[in-house]
Amino acid sequence: MLLDELAATSEQVAATRSRREKVALLADALRRAGADEAEVAATYLGGSIRQRRTGVGWRSLGTLPAPASAPTLTLPEVDAALEHLTTLSGPGSQGARQTALDALLGRATAREQQYLAGLLTGAIRQGALAGLLVDAVAAASEVPLPVVRRAAMLAGSAPAIAGTALTEGEAGLAAVTVRVFTPVQPMLAASAPSVAEALDKASPGRPVAIEAKLDGIRIQAHKRGDEVRLYTRSLDEVTDRLPEVVEAVRRIDAETLIVDGEALALDASGRPRLFQDTASGAAGGLVPFFFDVLLIDDEPLLDLPLVDRIDRLGEVAPVELMVQRTITPFPQVAEAFTDHVLAQGQEGVVVKSLDAPYEAGRRGSGWVKVKPVHTLDLVVLAVEWGSGRRRGWLSNIHLGARNPDGTFTMLGKTFKGMTDEMLRWQTERFLALETHREGHVVHVRPEQVVEIAFDGLQRSTRYPGGLALRFARVVGYRDDKAATEADTLETVRALARG
Numbered sequence: 232m233l234l235d236e237l238a239a240t241s242e243q244v245a246a247t248r249s250r251r252e253k254v255a256l257l258a259d260a261l262r263r264a265g266a267d268e269a270e271v272a273a274t275y276l277g278g279s280i281r282q283r284r285t286g287v288g289w290r291s292l293g294t295l296p297a298p299a300s301a302p303t304l305t306l307p308e309v310d311a312a313l314e315h316l317t318t319l320s321g322p323g324s325q326g327a328r329q330t331a332l333d334a335l336l337g338r339a340t341a342r343e344q345q346y347l348a349g350l351l352t353g354a355i356r357q358g359a360l361a362g363l364l365v366d367a368v369a370a371a372s373e374v375p376l377p378v379v380r381r382a383a384m385l386a387g388s389a390p391a392i393a394g395t396a397l398t399e400g401e402a403g404l405a406a407v408t409v410r411v412f413t414p415v416q417p418m419l420a421a422s423a424p425s426v427a428e429a430l431d432k433a434s435p436g437r438p439v440a441i442e443a444k445l446d447g448i449r450i451q452a453h454k455r456g457d458e459v460r461l462y463t464r465s466l467d468e469v470t471d472r473l474p475e476v477v478e479a480v481r482r483i484d485a486e487t488l489i490v491d492g493e494a495l496a497l498d499a500s501g502r503p504r505l506f507q508d509t510a511s512g513a514a515g516g517l518v519p520f521f522f523d524v525l526l527i528d529d530e531p532l533l534d535l536p537l538v539d540r541i542d543r544l545g546e547v548a549p550v551e552l553m554v555q556r557t558i559t560p561f562p563q564v565a566e567a568f569t570d571h572v573l574a575q576g577q578e579g580v581v582v583k584s585l586d587a588p589y590e591a592g593r594r595g596s597g598w599v600k601v602k603p604v605h606t607l608d609l610v611v612l613a614v615e616w617g618s619g620r621r622r623g624w625l626s627n628i629h630l631g632a633r634n635p636d637g638t639f640t641m642l643g644k645t646f647k648g649m650t651d652e653m654l655r656w657q658t659e660r661f662l663a664l665e666t667h668r669e670g671h672v673v674h675v676r677p678e679q680v681v682e683i684a685f686d687g688l689q690r691s692t693r694y695p696g697g698l699a700l701r702f703a704r705v706v707g708y709r710d711d712k713a714a715t716e717a718d719t720l721e722t723v724r725a726l727a728r729g
Contacts, residue, residue: 232264234309234339235302237275238346241355244276248636250363257367264306266398271306273390277364278355281390283467285316286328287351288663295344296337304338309347354676364389372396374404382407384416384591385533387466409531409591411453411487414462416592418491418523420581420600422722426565429582429599439582440537441565442522443555444600446506446578447495448711450519452480454488465713475516484547485527491589492521492554502576506682506707522554522581525589537597538585558585569601578602605726606684607632607700607718608709610639613674614661617646617654624654625661625673630683630703632696632720639677640696640720648684648704657708678714682706688727696720698727 240260244253257276264272274281312335319328336344349355368389369379374396382396382404383389395403409415423429426441433439449464450473459477461470470477476494483490494517496504503509509517524544525533532540538558545553555577557568569580579602587597609630617626627646631639649657664675684706691699 232268232272232306233302234275234304234306234343234346236260236263237272237306238342240276241278241346242342253363254366254370257363258370261367261371261393261397266394268306269393269397270390271310273364273368273393274388275306275350276367277390278350279353280313280350281310282313282317285313285351286319286324287316287332289352291329291332292348292351295348296333298336298341298344299338300340302340302343304335304343309335313351352676353678368393368396372400374401378404381591384593385409385413387414387416409489409525409533411455411489411526411529412460414451414453414466414468415489415525416466417449417451417464418590418592418598419594420598421594421596423582423599423601424726426569426580426582426601427562429580429601430562430565432596433582433599434584434586436560438558438560438585439565440541440556440558440585441568442581442583443520443572443575443577444579444581444602445493445495445520445554446503447493447509447520448517450476450492450494452476452488452490452492452519452521454480454483454485456486457481463711464716465711473517476519479519479552482549483552487529488527488547489525490521490544490548491523491525492519492552494519506709510707510710519552520554521548521552522556523589524548533589533591535588536586537583537588540589573603604684605687606682606706607723608680608712608716609642609683610677610714610717611661611675611679611681612639612641612677613672614657615644616671616673621646621654623658625658626654628657628681628705629672630681630700631677631717632723633714633717634720637715639714639717641694642696642698642723643691643694643700643703645683645700645703645705647702648706653705653708660708680709680712680714680717682709688723696723698723 240256243256247253260276261269261272316328316331339347365380365383369376378401382392385407386392392404392407423432430439451462453460459480460468461473461476462468496509497518498504524540527543532543555572559565572580582599584597609632611628612631613629614625615627617624627644629641629644631641634640661673661675664678666674666676683703685700686702688698689701
């Protein structure tokens, strides 16, 4: 398949607002790609590349070579060229990378050059989100959507199972299961404003598990013998960065294992440190706490009820590696446990149904998180140059909530909660994400997630969503989250409704 065909499809997808038409266009492209090229095609159609990082940024794309007159680039050729870019490192690698990049772009037409630049920088805006790709794979393969969705969650993405769907159909996808060293999209929690409401949402009138909610890095640990690999919630491997966590996982008594948990930094008294300390690694080694298990000794456990998975995890993991938890049907016990973990400095609690399976990649009512302080994970849309003592630094950030189509709606601005160190960091970060300027406002690619605390919401005619944050302040930047995981405008509106 020619790259030009996907570039054309991307243009068509971007030009329509209809979800049905987007899915039809994507499905048609996948059928034409065929099984051998389906994974690469689906990845590109989703606006990304298999290699994730190639070392190519906007600066490398500042001057493009003369475009080819006719399309000849095939998907395998492009994928191989991008793979080659990832192998270049050390002295002279920058020049070698530019040479290899120019060679690739020199074979591309003008439309293909634009498409490749978007793929390499993550700047493609066509509304082809992960959910649409799942729908497209289902349509292209004529496999029921729930079967495709489950397989994609277990394999880590829709592109990973596109080829199997096209060649083996429903039977092939039904055989997809959790495997060691293939990271699974993590199960997510819904939100509730109080413990009582979380209990009603998760399992009304029945016993529930109530766990401490840790403000750390989500870690999915895979183990086979002494080999351990660690993955973040975005499925990036971080094994080399967390040696203390690797050693802790090796202590778990299982030959093969997949566990889900959080890793965080603790102070000398055992209290959690700020998330920034955990994320930056400035606090030293991180301590893992696990709350779920997906596989033990090659036995998949996802479909077991939570109460059984808790028992199985407790049989193999040392107690000090287990998250704090209590099981109770009584609201007063749940409230007391919540007060206890908050007094320890934890972020809140997660209320979980004991009957819930592990729903990879899903945010349902089986898990419900409760935080005592209003916080949202929003995306920075633009930044204003500071004045006075902040002159020369990017300061006031524009905050956006995620819409279903992948765009963002602005909810307000804030410059509160920023240390000098944070100002220096965000000035460098947002200049690297800059798209254009309007006076003192620097507009940026919507990629950086920031955790915002606020005292409430109020009606606003100033912002398009009709809502604005009251007394918003920065808690910290979340490099462990992608913009696609930011809180939605509907979530914000639900908070406003109370």
